[in-house]
Amino acid sequence: MRAHRLxxxxxxxxxxxxxxxxxxxxxxxxxxPLDKHVCVSGIGCSGRAAGYVNVDSYHTTxxxxxxxxxxxxxxxxxxxxxxxxxxxxxxxxxxxxLIHAARRNLDLNxxxxxxxxxxxxxxxxGATTPYAARTTTTPYGxxxxxxxxxxxxxxSGATFVSRWTSLHVRQLTKAIERAFEVxxxxxxxxxxxxxxxxxxxxxxxxxxxxxxxxxxxxxxxHDADLREVGIxxxxxxxxxxxxxxxxxxxxxxxxxxxxLKSVLEGRE
Amino acid sequence: xTGEHFxxxxxxxxxxxxxxxxxxxAGYPITPSSEIAERMxxxxxxxxxxxxxxEDEMGSLAAVIGASCAGxxxxxxxxxxxxxxxxxxxxxxxxxxxPCVVVDIQRGGPSTGLPTLMSQGDMMQARxxxxxxxxxxxxxxxTVQEMFDFAIKAFNTAERFRVPVLVMGDQIVGQMTARxxxxxxxxxxxxxxxLPDVPPEEYSPxxxxxxxxxxxxxxxxxxxxxxxxxxxxxxxxxxSASRQESLVPRLIRKIKENEQDIVEYEERLxxxxxxxxxxxxxxxxxxxEAVQAARKEGIKAGILRLxxxxxxxxxxxxxxxxxxxxxxxxxxxxGQMVHSVRxxxxxxxxxxxxxxxxxxxxxxxxxxxxxxxx
Ligand code: SF4
Numbered sequence: 209m210r211a212h213r214l215x216x217x218x219x220x221x222x223x224x225x226x227x228x229x230x231x232x233x234x235x236x237x238x239x240x241p242l243d244k245h246v247c248v249s250g251i252g253c254s255g256r257a258a259g260y261v262n263v264d265s266y267h268t269t270x271x272x273x274x275x276x277x278x279x280x281x282x283x284x285x286x287x288x289x290x291x292x293x294x295x296x297x298x299x300x301x302x303x304x305x306l307i308h309a310a311r312r313n314l315d316l317n318x319x320x321x322x323x324x325x326x327x328x329x330x331x332x333x334g335a336t337t338p339y340a341a342r343t344t345t346t347p348y349g350x351x352x353x354x355x356x357x358x359x360x361x362x363x364s365g366a367t368f369v370s371r372w373t374s375l376h377v378r379q380l381t382k383a384i385e386r387a388f389e390v391x392x393x394x395x396x397x398x399x400x401x402x403x404x405x406x407x408x409x410x411x412x413x414x415x416x417x418x419x420x421x422x423x424x425x426x427x428x429x430h431d432a433d434l435r436e437v438g439i440x441x442x443x444x445x446x447x448x449x450x451x452x453x454x455x456x457x458x459x460x461x462x463x464x465x466x467x468l469k470s471v472l473e474g475r476e
Numbered sequence: 477x478t479g480e481h482f483x484x485x486x487x488x489x490x491x492x493x494x495x496x497x498x499x500x501x502a503g504y505p506i507t508p509s510s511e512i513a514e515r516m517x518x519x520x521x522x523x524x525x526x527x528x529x530x531e532d533e534m535g536s537l538a539a540v541i542g543a544s545c546a547g548x549x550x551x552x553x554x555x556x557x558x559x560x561x562x563x564x565x566x567x568x569x570x571x572x573x574x575p576c577v578v579v580d581i582q583r584g585g586p587s588t589g590l591p592t593l594m595s596q597g598d599m600m601q602a603r604x605x606x607x608x609x610x611x612x613x614x615x616x617x618x619t620v621q622e623m624f625d626f627a628i629k630a631f632n633t634a635e636r637f638r639v640p641v642l643v644m645g646d647q648i649v650g651q652m653t654a655r656x657x658x659x660x661x662x663x664x665x666x667x668x669x670x671l672p673d674v675p676p677e678e679y680s681p682x683x684x685x686x687x688x689x690x691x692x693x694x695x696x697x698x699x700x701x702x703x704x705x706x707x708x709x710x711x712x713x714x715x716s717a718s719r720q721e722s723l724v725p726r727l728i729r730k731i732k733e734n735e736q737d738i739v740e741y742e743e744r745l746x747x748x749x750x751x752x753x754x755x756x757x758x759x760x761x762x763x764x765e766a767v768q769a770a771r772k773e774g775i776k777a778g779i780l781r782l783x784x785x786x787x788x789x790x791x792x793x794x795x796x797x798x799x800x801x802x803x804x805x806x807x808x809x810x811g812q813m814v815h816s817v818r819x820x821x822x823x824x825x826x827x828x829x830x831x832x833x834x835x836x837x838x839x840x841x842x843x844x845x846x847x848x849x850x
Binding site: 210213243244246248256258259262263264265266267268269271272273274275276277278279280281282283284286287304305308468472 | 499500502526528530531532534535536538539540541544545546547548550564565568694695696697698699702703704705713
C-alpha cells in the first residue's frame with residue numbers, strides 16, 4: 209500500500225478496503241516481484257484502488273481499463289497485469305470488453321468488486337443490480353434482471369472464474385494468487401458491501417447488515433452449476449461462492465505463437 | 477522496404493508508421509480506413525509488433541494508450557463514426573501524456589453518411605472533439621508520398637511532446653495509388669519520448685522543470701502512478717482548481733510554446749499574388765491545378781496549403797492576407813477551416829464548400845477564383 213495516499217476515500221463499512229488488502233497480500237505472496245505487477249483501474253469507488261497500491265498503476269477511463277490493460281500486456285507480456293475495478297465499470301459500461309477479453313483469453317487478471325450499484329455517483333442501478341432492488345434510479349424497485357457474472361465470463365471463455373465476498377479474506381487472497389498463476393484470462397468477482405449506496409436502500413441499513421447477510425447466506429460450492437449462481441440479495445436466497453472454473457485453455461499468447469510459427473515457418 | 481513502390485495511400489501510411497518505429501496497432505475495421513488495418517495485420521508480426529482488433533473504437537484507442545504507456549509506439553486508424561467514438565480517449569492520451577497516433581480517413585457525414593466517399597468534414601472535431609481544454613496537432617496529407625512522410629512526422633511529434641497526434645486523411649488520398657519512394661533507414665529521423673535519466677532511487681516525479689516531463693515505463697521499479705483525473709506532479713489525483721491551474725496550462729504550453737517548430741505549410745506563387753487559395757489534404761492537387769489555370773488566364777493566384785491544420789498556421793495566413801485582396805478557402809465541408817482563416821485574415825475571406833461525396837474539380841475552384849477577383 210502507498211501509505212502516503214491514505215486514508216482512502218471509501219466510506220466506513222465499505223468492502224473495498226478488504227478487497228484491496230487481499231489483492232495486495234496476494235501480490236506479496238506471488239512469485240512475481242512487486243516491481244513486475246501492474247494495476248489498472250477504471251472509474252468509480254473501486255477505481256481509486258490503483259492509487260493506493262504500491263505497484264505501477266494506471267487509473268484510466270470509465271469502462272475501458274480492460275482494453276487499456278490489453279494494450280499494456282501485449283507490449284510487456286512479462287508483467288503481471290491486473291485490472292481492479294467495479295461492476296459498473298467492468299460489467300455495465302465496459303461489459304463488451306469483459307466478454308471479449310475472456311474470449312481472447314489474454315493473460316490478464318480482472319478483479320471485479322461487485323456492490324450491485326453505482327456507489328460513487330450516489331447509488332444508481334446497473335447491470336448487476338438484482339431484480340426489484342431499490343436504488344436512486346429504481347424508486348419502484350429494479351425492473352431489470354442482473355447479470356450472473358460467473359456464468360457470463362465462463363461462457364465467454366475465461367480460464368479461471370471465481371467468486372468470493374470481501375469477508376472471505378483467506379479464500380479471496382488464494383483465488384487472486386491463483387488468478388496470477390493461470391495462463392489466460394482470470395476473473396474474480398468480489399462481492400463487496402456498499403452500505404452507503406446499496407445497503408441503505410435495501411434493508412441492509414447499517415454497515416454490518418450486508419456483511420451479516422454475506423456471512424450467513426454464503427455457500428461454498430466450487431462445482432456449482434453456474435446457471436444457478438445468480439444473486440438476488442433476497443434475505444432467503446443463498447450466495448454461492450467458489451472457484452468455479454480453473455481449466456487449461458491455450459492463452460492468447462500460446463495460440464498466437466503457435467499459429468505464427470507454423471504459418472511463417474511453413475513459408476520458408 | 478527502401479526503394480520505389482507503387483501503392484495505396486493507406487498502405488503508404490502503414491509503411492511510414494513502421495519506419496517511424498510503430499510496433500503496435502489496435503483498431504476496429506471501418507470503411508474507408510480498413511486497408512490500414514489489413515496491412516497492419518500482415519506487417520506487424522513481421523516486424524515484431526502487435527496487431528490487435530478490439531471490439532470497438534473506444535477500446536481501440538484505450539489499448540493504444542495502454543501500449544504507449546508500456547513503451548511502444550502505437551497507433552490506430554478509423555473513419556467518421558469511429559473517430560467520434562475515439563474522442564473520449566483523445567482526452568485520456570492528453571491527460572496521461574501518452575504519445576500515440578490516430579489516423580482519420582475522413583468520409584462523408586453526419587452519422588453513417590457516405591461510408592465509401594470522401595469528405596473533410598472532421599476538421600473541427602479533430603481540434604475540439606474531446607471535452608475540456610487542450611491543444612491538438614494534426615497533419616493533412618495530400619499525396620501517397622505524404623501519407624508515408626506525414627506518418628513519420630506524426631509519430632515524431634507525438635513522441636517529442638508526449639501527445640496524441642492526428643493524421644487527417646480522407647477516402648481519396650487513402651485509396652489512391654501512386655508512386656512512393658521509401659528512403660533508407662539512416663535517412664529517416666526518428667524520435668522517442670524523453671525517459672528518466674536517473675535510476676528509480678534518485679528519481680523525483682516532482683521535478684517538472686521540463687515542459688515535457690520524462691515518461692516512466694512500468695516494470696522498472698519507479699513505482700509510477702498515472703491517472704486521468706487532474707493530478708499532482710507525482711501523478712496522484714488532486715481535484716482542485718489550483719491543481720487544474722498548474723496542470724492544464726502546462727499541457728497546452730507543450731504545444732503552444734513549440735508552435736513555430738510544429739506548424740508546417742506550403743506556399744506557392746504567393747510573391748505577386750492578388751488572390752490566395754487556402755487548401756489542405758486531398759485538395760492539394762485540384763487546388764494547385766486551379767491556381768496554375770488561373771495564372772494562364774492572367775489571374776494572379778497563389779496557394780497556401782496547410783500541412784498542419786492544427787496548430788493552425790496563423791502567421792502565414794496573416795501574412796497572406798496582407799498581401800492579397802481576397803482569400804478563397806476551398807474545402808470538402810460546409811465551412812470548417814474557413815473559420816480559423818477568418819480569425820486571422822485581414823482581408824475578405826470567401827468559401828468554396830461541398831458536403832462531401834466528391835472532391836472539387838479544378839475548374840470549379842477556378843470559377844470560384846474568378847468570382848472572388850471581380
Ligand atoms: S459508496 Fe459504496 S462502494 Fe463507494 S466507498 Fe462508499 S460504501 Fe464503498
